[in-house]
Amino acid sequence: MEQQPDPRVTHLVRTVMRAFYDSEYVVVMEALLRSNRIREERLVDMLHFSPKQTSRILNQLRSDQLIRCEENVAERGTGLGTGNIYWIDYRLFIDSVKYHITAMRLSLSADKKDNTCVYPYYCPKCRRKYDALAAQRHVDIETKDFLCCFCNVELNEVEASEPSITSPSSTPSPTPTPSPLTTSSVSPPSGSDGSTSSSPTNPLQRLNEALAPISRLLIEIDELAKAAKELEQEGEDQMPYDPFAPPTK
Structure with missing residues (x-):
């Protein structure tokens, strides 16, 4: 039986996508969550997006290090020619999210320091x-x-x-490459009734508040991965549970 990623891992993916990305990106990532490995042509048919729109979304997600791509693959029995296959590498996704969160916090801390000058x-x-x-x-x-x-x-x-x-x-900082994973696009956390809580005036505090659900999930996933690694080191006969469950080719 094929393993599936831990629910906390998929919940992290959905939380990050809804916090930083527009709905078209969320829809594409949801399709990848449900299909593991999927051809670009199949995504076009499933989502009724234009090939150009689908390619643009996939390229952005790939540039942000959230998904992987195997190019020019020919699948037997499909009647299709070569094409690109996409999937979510959950380890890569988590590492990328951690990197961007750290970069955002460092950027705001640097801005705060610059303001004092x-x-x-x-x-x-x-x-x-x-x-x-x-x-x-x-x-x-x-x-x-x-x-x-x-x-x-x-x-x-x-x-x-x-x-x-x-x-x-003081010298101006170079303009970074535009990406949805920026502080300007992060959405504040909302309550069960859809209302947003009042945000503090400090930008760094606002960022930490908005990222609190994501940070909690990252901590839980790190603990989960540590426990899985300990099971693997024990050398048990049965295959240890992999919380990231890489897709099979």
Whole structure:
């Protein structure tokens, strides 16, 4: 009897897809969950998507390291020529999700650190820049205004509509390759009635709250994989349970 992946593993796949991806990606991944290995032409027929749309979705999922592909495969008895076969590699999927979650958290932490280097005040005369702490060291006792320590001129505050004045040593980060697995696309957790809980103002806290269900599933799956490995090391006669159940060719 062919093993199936642990329900927690498939639940993780569905949770990640619904949190980060549009419905067309969710539908394709659901078909892969139910079919293990499936030809691209079969997906087109099942989902009534155009070949171009199906290929675009599969290429994106493959680029995000969520699925695998075996190219130019000829299956006997199908009457079809060579084609691509896709399936979910659950170990690859989990590793990819862990990587993207870590990358998102590091990115937000870096953004938070960069924000502390912003200079919100500047002198309109000499154009020197001051951060919030430095500006408080030069205050007019009577007016309580921040003053330039060189020109003794009241400092101006950078307006929200103006470009941020940052440290000259700071350099812009390269633009990453667009992917649905980004912080901008993560959906907040919803209650049983479909309502969303109020999110904290801190972006990192919002991300952690949104990713809480996924993080819990990853912890459970890690514990499951550890237990399966311990069974395998015991050298029992029966084949140990594989929670990832790789598809058979």
